[in-house]
Amino acid sequence: MDVLVLIDELDDALNDAKSGLLSPHVRLDRRQMFSILDRMRATIPEELKQARWITKEAHEMRAEARRESERILEEARQERDRLVGAEEVARLAERRAERIVQGARTRERQVRFGADDYADGILQGLQVGLERFSAAVQRGQDRPPGSQ
Secondary structure: OOHHHHHHHHHHHHHHOEEOOOOOOEEOOHHHHHHHHHHHHHHHHHHHHHHHHHHHHHHHHHHHHHHHHHHHHHHHHHHHHHOOOOHHHHHHHHHHHHHHHHHHHHHHHHHHHHHHHHHHHHHHHHHHHHHHHHHHHHHHHHOOOOOO
């Protein structure tokens, strides 16, 4: 379950709470409040686990891109060394190697930025959810006695 849905449910329950006839205190359904809180406790760790997994995946993707770049660079160097015999062939190999290296660097940057953007989006969504949860709790605490 999404923590934002639970925050909305908690906010609705607090906003719908009725005060007693002769009391300034708000009456809440204790079971409903504990149920929402229990579900929040179960949901937040899962979302944190997902965010950590995404961050780990992003690091792994960057490492893989780096390894691939190094492999391609080594292949280009080996090809250049093999073709060193003739001056013109060597120049062609050098240009080809540079294109391969540039392409690998470009691909590595694309993968790294894509992974970073994805991880940032997930973490920002989690932060928004936590801020909404905090705001709902604060509204519940700030409610003046006797208000609904």
